[in-house]
Amino acid sequence: MSAIKQVPEPQGQNPSDAPEGSGTGAKAPDSVAPGRPATDLEGTGSDVTGAAETDGVVTAADSSRKPHSHPAPEHTDALAASLARLPSQARIWRRRALIVSLRVARLVRSGLDRVFPGIRFLLYSLQRRWRRSLQFRTVLTTLLLSMSSFAIVGAYLSNQIANNLFQERLTQAESETRYNVKQVQDTFDGAQVTDQSSVITLVYDTLNAVEGKGSVIQRRYVFEAMPEQTKPRNRWVESRASDQLTVSVIPKELRAAVQDSGKEQFWASTEFPVGTEDRPGIAVGNKVTFNGTVYELYLIYDLNTAQQTLNEIQNVLWAGGAALILMIGAIAWYVTRNVVSPVSHAAVVSEKLAAGQLQERMVVKGEDEVARLGASFNHMAASLQEQITQLATLSQMQQRFVSDVSHELRTPLTTVRMAAEVLYDARHDFDPINKRSAELLYNQVERFQSLLADLLEISRFDAGVAMLDAEATDIVQLIAHVMEGVAPVAEEYGSGMTLNAPEGSIVVEMDARRIDRILRNLVLNALEHGEGKPVNISVASNGTAVAVTVRDHGIGMSPAEAARVFDRFWRADPARARTTGGSGLGLSIATEDTKLHNGWLQAWGSKGAGSNFRLTLPLKQGDTITKSPLQLEPAEVGLTSSTDHTVLVLGHSVPAAADPGEPHEAAQVIEAVQAGETSAREAAGTRERP
């Protein structure tokens, strides 16, 4: 059990050995303690590696030596062949190794590639849940907070318990040591032995008694002569320790304290090897004297049982903490679910309400806050539903009204109109008064009818019943048709009409009836205000849109007029209205028709330089227009010199602020037009249908 060791010069070895020994105590048994064997071991170690190296060299050289050692001629060919094969084989193997390593690298990379998106997706979904779920956030926060508080409390508790256990054991160890040291000193003092063997026997027996009775060692000891003292002749015992221990398990500070003191007792925590494991312990040191030699006696108490108790307590704490955290998580989940589920239910219901399912209501249970929320929510939904239903009914009533008025008015109007026409046709047989009356009746019935038609059309737009009947149609053909239709009017005004259509045919998804109406209106307006000058119609398309411009060179309009041109019943020149007739709704209807197509209808005008109306339509319904294929501002005006502008401004009475000598007005016009274009609002000059 115990090994005897008598080292010739222990003093020199021990201090330097101590730190290493305490570190590797368990692995290196007592025989390692002296320095020499350790160096020996190193020496053999390097010898072994050296041998291995030489061995390797030999084997490597062996193969290259082989051909020379067997110079037999019948083998030369084969040898030369194998010699020649060697580098190629080496190359093959190198390449194989490269291939294998590349394959492995690819496998690893593809594995990572497969794993990374998974991880990223997991992180992303967690983040998403964190953002989107109040419940998830609350539960997670609760768990994290309770975990950290458990960690703090657990650490404190475990620390306290460990301290108490240690203190208890320490007190016990100190009192036991005091008693045992006294016993040893007493035995040594009363010893009457002089020969070497009996001294050794006495010391060993005494020390063995310290270990305690029974098969379990109660305490271990380390017995060591104090260094730096004259060695008496009869000093046969230098050091002694329980089983595998050496003095290296005693901390240096403790030894220093014991060596420096008188008869006081010191203690320190330490670790000592038992079997193959390191155990925590308390070393209590004191001095004893025997035969004039001062020895240090350290008793080491095992703290293993205390450590085990502590471990068990810690295990219980861990298990309890984990269970509590799980329970807290479950509780948090349950509680938040109770609070959150009505809220998310409300969110779902309000989404449905917003989507138009007005009959949707929340489920109300109990009388708590959530129930109050549900009740007031339902109340709100009910009043909302009522309002919307009322509005819908009103709108329906308006539509019905429009339809009824349309029918009710049209039938008698048809009769009146037919009667007026019959009278008008027979006017030559009437006397002058009746003849004129018949003419007036006929003309005004015509006017009344067109006004009524326009009004009904507008109210159909207002009621939202106007439907787009879109079909792919060639717009160039439609324009030609419109021009053909208005040719008699053009002749009457003395204006020529030109069509500039570089593309022979442009197929557009549109409601031909409405586009026909818009273009007819624009062309008739241009003729009416063109003062007999030519009217130019251009059509062009880009990838997404088609544009038609109707340009006249007549009286034109000012920016202020351009801003109001599409307003209902608005006339630039009230005096003209009486002579030209028209309802004042033509361009408003054109605007509505354009809106129905998701198109643009815009106007540019300059006093005296005429005006330009541009209709832009998407080629396919549902597309949005980003750029019109034709310019709104006519090129020849944009390029005119400043003197032309002067003429323009002089030609018309302008507000006093504008100096007639400066080209202000044209700039103003351009600005107004640009503003109109960017706001996608249709601006135009006053035009009535003739």
Add this chain to the structure above:
Amino acid sequence: MKARILVVDDDEALAEMIGIVLRNDGFEPVFCADGGQALEVFRSSKPDLVLLDLMLPGTDGIEVCRQIRAESDVPIVMLTAKSDTSDVVRGLESGADDYVPKPFKPAELVARVRARLRPGDQKAPETLRIADITIDVAGHAVNRGSERISLTPLEFDLLVALARKPWQVFTRELLLEQVWGYRHAADTRLVNVHVQRLRSKIERDPEAPEVVLTVRGVGYKAGS
């Protein structure tokens, strides 16, 4: 011989006015103010053409149109105060050949009536073919193989117009002019609806027409 025209309209003033205009132009009007009695009056008077108001007390105009169409190919012209697409299309689909929106001019009404009463031009014996359809122009008969297909005069005229020039694409305006006889007719929906009606009778699968083909953005042409 004066052409007899049945005017079905509940508005007495308008009916009387229409009567005056028609008589003025040499027609013989017959009146009926109630949708329920329209069919009886039609049977007893045997008119050459029917002017039918879409909104009638009793049986409504569309129903009357259906009833008359069920037993006769006589031309029917609808008078309608509503110019909404759905109403017009509904009227045409129930079998009317044409429609006149209120308020209309007397001349317009008379022109339309005349167009529908146009006597079948002196047709030379002529046989036309589109796809697997045989048309006997003089005999006013359309056959697929031995199977006889029954068409109204208007549908027949439409088919013949397309079949006579199978190489030509007809715009809706051109068809309005050639088949309906209008110089400046506004509404091309007439053509759409009648082409659909024609297809439903002569095509094997109206969804995938072989006889009357649509030329996108332009109009219609005969199949080969």
